[in-house]
Amino acid sequence: MTIEIANTKVIDQYIRQDRMPHIWCPGCGIGTVLHALIRSLVKGGYDMDKVAMVSGIGCTARAAGYVKMDSFHTTHGRALPFATGLKLANPDLKVILFSGDGDLVSIGGNHFIHAARRNMDITVICVNNFNYGMTGGQMGPTTPTGARTSTSRSGNYEPSFSIPALAAASGAVYVARWTCLHLRQLENSISEALTRKGFSLVEAISPCPTVYGRLNKQPTGLDQMKYYQTASSVENGADPMKVGIELNGKITCGKFVDIERPSYLEMAGFDKETR
Amino acid sequence: MTIEIANTKVIDQYIRQDRMPHIWCPGCGIGTVLHALIRSLVKGGYDMDKVAMVSGIGCTARAAGYVKMDSFHTTHGRALPFATGLKLANPDLKVILFSGDGDLVSIGGNHFIHAARRNMDITVICVNNFNYGMTGGQMGPTTPTGARTSTSRSGNYEPSFSIPALAAASGAVYVARWTCLHLRQLENSISEALTRKGFSLVEAISPCPTVYGRLNKQPTGLDQMKYYQTASSVENGADPMKVGIELNGKITCGKFVDIERPSYLEMAGFDKETR
Amino acid sequence: MESQVVLGGFGGQGIILAGFILGQASAIYDHQSATFTQDYGPEARGGACRAQVVISDGTISYPYVQNPTAMAVMSQEAFTKYTPELARVKNPILIIDEDLVKPANYTAKYYKIAATRIAREMGRPNIANIVMLGFLIGVTGVASAESVKQSIRDAVPKGTEELNMRAFEQGYSQGIEAIKAN
Amino acid sequence: MESQVVLGGFGGQGIILAGFILGQASAIYDHQSATFTQDYGPEARGGACRAQVVISDGTISYPYVQNPTAMAVMSQEAFTKYTPELARVKNPILIIDEDLVKPANYTAKYYKIAATRIAREMGRPNIANIVMLGFLIGVTGVASAESVKQSIRDAVPKGTEELNMRAFEQGYSQGIEAIKAN
Amino acid sequence: MSNNGHLSGSFYFNGDIACAEGAISAGCRFFAGYPITPATEIAERMSERLPEIGGVYIQMEDELASMAAILGAAWGGKKSMTSTSGPGFSLMMENLGLGYMTETPCVVVNVQRAGPSTGLPTLVAQADMMQARWGAHGCYSAIALCPSSPQEMYDYTIKAFNLSEKYRVPVLLMADEAVGHMSEKVTITPPEKLKLVTRRKPTVSPDKFNPYQPDADLVPPMANAGEGYGFHVTGLTHDERGYPVMTPQAQEKLVRRLVDKIDKNRDDIIEVEEWDTDDAEVVVVSYGISARIVRYAVELARKEGIKAGMLKLITVWPFAESTIKRLAPRLKSFIVVEINAGQIVLEVERCAAGQTKTVLLPGMGGAVHHPDVILEAIRKAAK
Amino acid sequence: MSNNGHLSGSFYFNGDIACAEGAISAGCRFFAGYPITPATEIAERMSERLPEIGGVYIQMEDELASMAAILGAAWGGKKSMTSTSGPGFSLMMENLGLGYMTETPCVVVNVQRAGPSTGLPTLVAQADMMQARWGAHGCYSAIALCPSSPQEMYDYTIKAFNLSEKYRVPVLLMADEAVGHMSEKVTITPPEKLKLVTRRKPTVSPDKFNPYQPDADLVPPMANAGEGYGFHVTGLTHDERGYPVMTPQAQEKLVRRLVDKIDKNRDDIIEVEEWDTDDAEVVVVSYGISARIVRYAVELARKEGIKAGMLKLITVWPFAESTIKRLAPRLKSFIVVEINAGQIVLEVERCAAGQTKTVLLPGMGGAVHHPDVILEAIRKAAK
Amino acid sequence: MNYWRKPLDRDKVKPGDFEVHILKDRCKGCRFCIDFCPRQVLRDSDDLNTKGYRPAAADPAKQCINCGFCVIVCPEFAVSVAMRLEKEPNV
Amino acid sequence: MNYWRKPLDRDKVKPGDFEVHILKDRCKGCRFCIDFCPRQVLRDSDDLNTKGYRPAAADPAKQCINCGFCVIVCPEFAVSVAMRLEKEPNV
Numbered sequence A, B: 001m002t003i004e005i006a007n008t009k010v011i012d013q014y015i016r017q018d019r020m021p022h023i024w025c026p027g028c029g030i031g032t033v034l035h036a037l038i039r040s041l042v043k044g045g046y047d048m049d050k051v052a053m054v055s056g057i058g059c060t061a062r063a064a065g066y067v068k069m070d071s072f073h074t075t076h077g078r079a080l081p082f083a084t085g086l087k088l089a090n091p092d093l094k095v096i097l098f099s100g101d102g103d104l105v106s107i108g109g110n111h112f113i114h115a116a117r118r119n120m121d122i123t124v125i126c127v128n129n130f131n132y133g134m135t136g137g138q139m140g141p142t143t144p145t146g147a148r149t150s151t152s153r154s155g156n157y158e159p160s161f162s163i164p165a166l167a168a169a170s171g172a173v174y175v176a177r178w179t180c181l182h183l184r185q186l187e188n189s190i191s192e193a194l195t196r197k198g199f200s201l202v203e204a205i206s207p208c209p210t211v212y213g214r215l216n217k218q219p220t221g222l223d224q225m226k227y228y229q230t231a232s233s234v235e236n237g238a239d240p241m242k243v244g245i246e247l248n249g250k251i252t253c254g255k256f257v258d259i260e261r262p263s264y265l266e267m268a269g270f271d272k273e274t275r
Numbered sequence C, D: 001m002e003s004q005v006v007l008g009g010f011g012g013q014g015i016i017l018a019g020f021i022l023g024q025a026s027a028i029y030d031h032q033s034a035t036f037t038q039d040y041g042p043e044a045r046g047g048a049c050r051a052q053v054v055i056s057d058g059t060i061s062y063p064y065v066q067n068p069t070a071m072a073v074m075s076q077e078a079f080t081k082y083t084p085e086l087a088r089v090k091n092p093i094l095i096i097d098e099d100l101v102k103p104a105n106y107t108a109k110y111y112k113i114a115a116t117r118i119a120r121e122m123g124r125p126n127i128a129n130i131v132m133l134g135f136l137i138g139v140t141g142v143a144s145a146e147s148v149k150q151s152i153r154d155a156v157p158k159g160t161e162e163l164n165m166r167a168f169e170q171g172y173s174q175g176i177e178a179i180k181a182n
Numbered sequence E, F: 001m002s003n004n005g006h007l008s009g010s011f012y013f014n015g016d017i018a019c020a021e022g023a024i025s026a027g028c029r030f031f032a033g034y035p036i037t038p039a040t041e042i043a044e045r046m047s048e049r050l051p052e053i054g055g056v057y058i059q060m061e062d063e064l065a066s067m068a069a070i071l072g073a074a075w076g077g078k079k080s081m082t083s084t085s086g087p088g089f090s091l092m093m094e095n096l097g098l099g100y101m102t103e104t105p106c107v108v109v110n111v112q113r114a115g116p117s118t119g120l121p122t123l124v125a126q127a128d129m130m131q132a133r134w135g136a137h138g139c140y141s142a143i144a145l146c147p148s149s150p151q152e153m154y155d156y157t158i159k160a161f162n163l164s165e166k167y168r169v170p171v172l173l174m175a176d177e178a179v180g181h182m183s184e185k186v187t188i189t190p191p192e193k194l195k196l197v198t199r200r201k202p203t204v205s206p207d208k209f210n211p212y213q214p215d216a217d218l219v220p221p222m223a224n225a226g227e228g229y230g231f232h233v234t235g236l237t238h239d240e241r242g243y244p245v246m247t248p249q250a251q252e253k254l255v256r257r258l259v260d261k262i263d264k265n266r267d268d269i270i271e272v273e274e275w276d277t278d279d280a281e282v283v284v285v286s287y288g289i290s291a292r293i294v295r296y297a298v299e300l301a302r303k304e305g306i307k308a309g310m311l312k313l314i315t316v317w318p319f320a321e322s323t324i325k326r327l328a329p330r331l332k333s334f335i336v337v338e339i340n341a342g343q344i345v346l347e348v349e350r351c352a353a354g355q356t357k358t359v360l361l362p363g364m365g366g367a368v369h370h371p372d373v374i375l376e377a378i379r380k381a382a383k
Numbered sequence G, H: 001m002n003y004w005r006k007p008l009d010r011d012k013v014k015p016g017d018f019e020v021h022i023l024k025d026r027c028k029g030c031r032f033c034i035d036f037c038p039r040q041v042l043r044d045s046d047d048l049n050t051k052g053y054r055p056a057a058a059d060p061a062k063q064c065i066n067c068g069f070c071v072i073v074c075p076e077f078a079v080s081v082a083m084r085l086e087k088e089p090n091v
């Protein structure tokens, strides 16, 4: 007797098959990160009817259109306040924000620090590809100093943000970073983040060969993945203020913050009775 | 032979006499902070023709209308990007931002973290009165948890930002905090901040008796000043992540950050020749 | 019948609250139409401010005071700014806080009360507005004293009702007397 | 005289660049009027994309291709999507990349070249667009070869000019031959 | 207070508080806002009232966030509202557009003050009326209501919620500082007499549900998040499944419908009040606080024997085109009274189509018109 | 390249790049922006070009910041510009309003794409035209130009800077995706032939200088920061000294002037192009990319012997009211072609005042009109 | 999910029972699966798919150990590993 | 500024030469200067100013040491300290 089990059957169940193939470029890591999120959700046994994904605008943000669940593809930078409204209107929902780096900390930076401050009960997955992919690869606040982009052809001279530092300083209770190569760890971190009350953030460093890698001597996704392989090191508990990423420099991965403090829902005294 | 020297002659020279009295309430500390700033400028020997003050909207922001120099009272939260444009268009100007806490880190939070990240050559004086004074005293991101305001009548349940923490995490090179009682230190800190290249921030904790103090058992400016007197302690070099202020709790004052890193103008290679 | 009442003073004196109380008294307890509007500047304290109450037994289209039938002023600035409007009306009633306002060049008849002083003597300078309101009601009768008292009870912070009642009574009785003296 | 040229393929093949080069050659070096427009989707790579070049010795009001006089397609999707438009025109010139397009049900005459294969053989798969452009010019003569070569030199990254010249020549000569064979 | 949080009886409220109470009566249970004069009192009231009745008040970091939050809350199943004034309204435009595109029911209150920019924060204007129609990029149709009294602040807020739920569209309550800060008696509608509309729910099972498939009235039924429909919502142009489709055809279909669902239902949506228009030779058109002043001036004119009438626009948008067209041929003149440099007058003039004169009485803001000015204009127009 | 950074000769540019080069020719030396399709290429070009010529390019964190930054830079003495598309334009409204209120010269480019909301980011529309006029709160008058080709992108950008410096007002270049992304030959004006306008400077000493005291043309001379004038600038209503004054009188004076300085100078500002209107029975009104298509359709109609003409609006705002009024009485019909649900048609219809019909050919966006549709409408209207 | 971690009754299962499936037309040829497979099971196909990409394909000569990495790394959700469980008849 | 820090030739200056001036109509009566003066030089006035505030006033009986705090703490820019320098004729 022979039984066949096809693994991808699992992911296929949670993806809108009728929208495949997705728009992401060959070698782009967004699909990989999305896959990790879905595995975490499935493994966590979440009722998908009670999970909602919110995103802004960008290549990463397109993910909301590919998952089979209530999903909201909103405006650039405003996904977090939208998600805040959604969560507070129906606290039974598990609300996940799937966001690009530009969406989250460039135009969306204010909402990011305030949602973290409030310890709003939302899990954020940020695909950081060091640039604005969707609009053709301009520099942004996560672009490493020195990197070439379509608006910094002779090298970006701005200092860059470390997203974990910003999240931690603003009050996030869970902060982790992995690359698109650290898939088991990424999945685990997302699983952990999903269980935390309050504001949790998982950053996934991801290739964007088409517009970022191309100008920075890593023209394929594979080049970027190999860079992650050689340049990354795992340092759980590292000080989030010290995990900045320089151009083609070291990538410190790991879980940086995992603390407890009352979440917004708890502080606001939400309970089933008064709702 | 008798010579009379009247001290206030000095301040009067830099204040628009024809706009006195100002609109601030009895016991409000904004005038006190503004006075400290002007003393620092005078002491520093700055050419007032080359100093510009930019503010947003709020009680604090009204300061721009009272100083005798090029001054810009812009829109709520957008003073920093306005100041950025002004500074980059004419780097010879010493650009000072005079801002309320709401202006700076509520609606203006994104510009704040990005200006700090860029290490933009601007000195920020933030009058923190723990609420939105101008609109009648609503809670905001600096309102201590538990404080009563007109939109948190039974006590604010949101955690609050510590402005020095946010500034430091975002990249400011100079960060200090004083209250309206620490006037010599405040003046010194402002003087230091003015000389630093890049993004410097001096926070001045200030009474707002009319709308904040009144609801929080400190109905006069004097009550609030006395609270500062008893509750404040000076800890130069304190970790900015650990100087949060709780309701009627300890106020850690001092210079928290004073580091060097290339300012925006330096990174961007500004020099007189190419301008 | 339409009464048009103006209360003037500076921010922080409770002028606005007094106007609100009067409007509420008329609308809710006297069952009249009553609009209450206010003018204030950007200052939270200080600066001239004004409350306008229009009371009518019909409907009120125009909710502002055009021809003030009564005016109470509690600051010199308010006196200077608002009293010229009284010229438009026949026999308007003007009331001043005598310690705060010098009615220079005002030739018509007016009433005066030391509302602020009285309030201070009662230990709460910030109830001068209620003293003044009482006086105004006593002099003009634009609303019934009972209604105004009920309205005060609704509007003032819990625990201060009695104090406010006394303040009102003080002003009111002086007002009645002033009228009698007239 | 107006030529209306369409280049179709998928994102990443350099279709847009080829169209730009042709437009620039006509406008700047052939001194014609020439508009170049493009259609593309949200994808940075993949997805059908199209370049339209209208070349005229007069002025061009309508800057889009209405009746394509020549079309080069480099993907099956583009073939399916765009070739029906050829039906509007008498004797249009269709060119396909023979390895990427199967011209099923296309009954009229067409030209073919293995542009992508040739490019790969030259060691740079991403110059297939220039090979195709050369072939198009060879077959249609919508712009002069010299002008196109100059335009290529302006448009391609420094250091790749010679490679691109060779790619152009390859395509061009095959185009001339194809015409002769006709 | 009744158990659903509804007050009962009559109160002396200013317009802002009346608005907050109207929202509560309408079933609003989510408010996100940011303080701004002269709308702050709405937020303040909501911050006290909502937690008492199981609703949510959240003060956001700015107006961009407030607008986004109420959209999210609407999809979370709550009736939601925000309130602001000019500067904040300007900041809401992008996400208001998202509301139009995603057909999200919600109410946005703008208590207008004088602009442009910071202008006169504490003084009246009606100068955001065109912004209410055109302030966001792209094509859409808008609904905007203008109250003239605290009672109307209460009533029209309920109306606004009803329209927003019925047509799945953000509805704008375009109040003004004068009405917002004026106090007057407000009678709360008893719960049993309230006519509340709630979004139409899907009637098919999740696998058959197309979230953007409209019913005959061009409005699609709406599922809330968490109800098992697993739908996708996007600000991109989308088809009936809610999937992005990047074609002019999809755009034509979707956006045409967004415009038409308001325009074709205009008879149901538009409300006006006419006084003495039957025999009028001059009709004064106005809305909001101005309508009150105009009413007074028209009464004075009638007393002088002038055949003056008045048209008060309750719904300023969509514009009461047919009313203007009906009245125009019989009139000597329209007079439009608004506290701006001339906004709704453009629509009046357009619809009058040369059949009668259109005279504007503008005001840059800071004060309502003096009735004498209006009366004088009526006299002149009636000659 | 000449020494002031000006290219020379002819180039094959798309409209976006032509716009950037126009700005450089006009003397723009400060650009703040945020990427957005289909305007990104303007920013990209500026990021390369400005540093070469001693200018400043800065990419801000969002469009709110970009708009604020160019205002700041203008006061710092630089000619400044930003570029965006619908979503970013919506975000700029509040600070654009500050620009109007403080009379700050600068240029804002909107390369329009199809909305509302995210819509069709890569496809054409002309649906932000009313937003350009009314998108910010409060009363003001706006100047907006619409280019129809890359060459006009270059030329009109220069024109925009000139108007903005002359009238101390933010000027809007309302381009569209079709023109922005279309490439065509662009001839750079030689520096010696360029007519550049620069803000009028104070002629009095600092102690006598009132920063908001207008000259006869209603425009006040402008001092830059750092020049020793020690002036105050505020978004509040202010007097001629620039001091806040919170009265209806100050408001009336200031805002009236802000409106009038555009409206009363409209003859100097407004530019249109008319073709074959002299004997026309049908005039097609359009702007931007549509004007090109219309031109083609009108030529076809003329070939058929139809007396068709065309009015192209170069300045859409202020609106060419007098031209419409002049043409209306002689026509069978106006036809308005625009890629939106009907915006400028409202103004045409208003000004036509019933003297002739006004027919709209709308388009929700994503594509330009097919010339046949226009031709057909002309045929019908001419009957 | 994560079936590869299921404690398999190893001795009852014959090695070599894993088969890698790639949805050829979904693959965009990024080569992530090829380069990071610990057993070099995957390689380039010889021809292009309908989108013009060169998809990955399993080399039948190589032994997949079902580590699952190719499945989770693939950005296109194109890879699956199938397992033939040949159970003992009497179990 | 900060003249009070000027190294004064103390022995050449008579003590008691400092006079505190308060612009009465600018004062809003916050009492900062009164409460924080190290020498209790300042006190409430007896009457109100034109704005209705009770301004601070110097008590002539008290000795100001020109520490300057009242000047810098006053939010109204209302306070100044004047100094009579009686120099020796031959300096």
Ligand SMILES: Cc1ncc(C[n+]2csc(CCOP(=O)(O)OP(=O)(O)O)c2C)c(N)n1
Pocket: A057, A058, A059, A060, A061, A076, A099, A100, A101, A102, A103, A104, A127, A129, A131, A132, A133, A134, A135, F034, F035, F036, F037, F063, F087, F088, F091, F118
């Ligand atoms: C208000 C607004 N401004 C700009 C844009 C254009 N835009 C779309 S996506 C994007 C950046 C996306 O970057 P990121 O969030 O890092 O996502 P990625 O594409 O890199 O995954 C920008 C600037 C927009 N859609 N809306």
Ligand SMILES: Cc1ncc(C[n+]2csc(CCOP(=O)(O)OP(=O)(O)O)c2C)c(N)n1
Pocket: B057, B058, B059, B060, B061, B075, B076, B099, B100, B101, B102, B103, B104, B127, B129, B131, B132, B133, B134, B135, E034, E035, E036, E037, E063, E087, E088, E091, E118
């Ligand atoms: C866009 C916008 N939103 C809201 C406001 C209303 N507003 C004016 S000042 C202010 C808050 C001021 O608080 P803060 O900056 O702390 O200054 P303070 O008055 O306390 O000195 C607000 C919300 C505004 N002017 N503009």
Ligand code: SF4
Pocket: A023, A024, A025, A027, A028, A029, A030, A059, A060, A129, A133, A134, A207, A208, A209, A210, A211, A212, D044, D045
């Ligand atoms: S542009 Fe970059 S981020 Fe966007 S899909 Fe392509 S590779 Fe991914």
Ligand code: SF4
Pocket: B023, B024, B025, B027, B028, B029, B030, B059, B060, B129, B133, B134, B207, B208, B209, B210, B211, B212, C044, C045
């Ligand atoms: S309200 Fe508060 S911050 Fe504003 S002037 Fe008064 S005391 Fe100062």
Ligand code: SF4
Pocket: G020, G036, G037, G038, G039, G040, G041, G042, G063, G064, G065, G066, G067, G068, G069, G070, G071, G081
């Ligand atoms: S499951 Fe592991 S061993 Fe098998 S093909 Fe995939 S990567 Fe290679």
Ligand code: SF4
Pocket: G022, G026, G027, G028, G029, G030, G031, G032, G033, G034, G055, G056, G073, G074, G075, G076, G077, G078, G079
């Ligand atoms: S990882 Fe996926 S897309 Fe990449 S080569 Fe392998 S199968 Fe193809």
Ligand code: SF4
Pocket: H020, H036, H037, H038, H039, H040, H041, H042, H063, H064, H065, H066, H067, H068, H069, H070, H071, H081
């Ligand atoms: S200067 Fe010092 S000692 Fe003199 S009055 Fe002022 S605070 Fe008192």
Ligand code: SF4
Pocket: H022, H026, H027, H028, H029, H030, H031, H032, H033, H034, H055, H056, H073, H074, H075, H076, H077, H078, H079
């Ligand atoms: S500090 Fe200034 S305002 Fe306060 S009491 Fe003294 S003099 Fe008056």
Ligand SMILES: [Mg+2]
Pocket: A100, A101, A102, A127, A128, A129, A130, A131, A132, A133
């Ligand atoms: Mg990114």
Ligand SMILES: [Mg+2]
Pocket: B100, B101, B102, B127, B128, B129, B130, B131, B132, B133
């Ligand atoms: Mg504050």
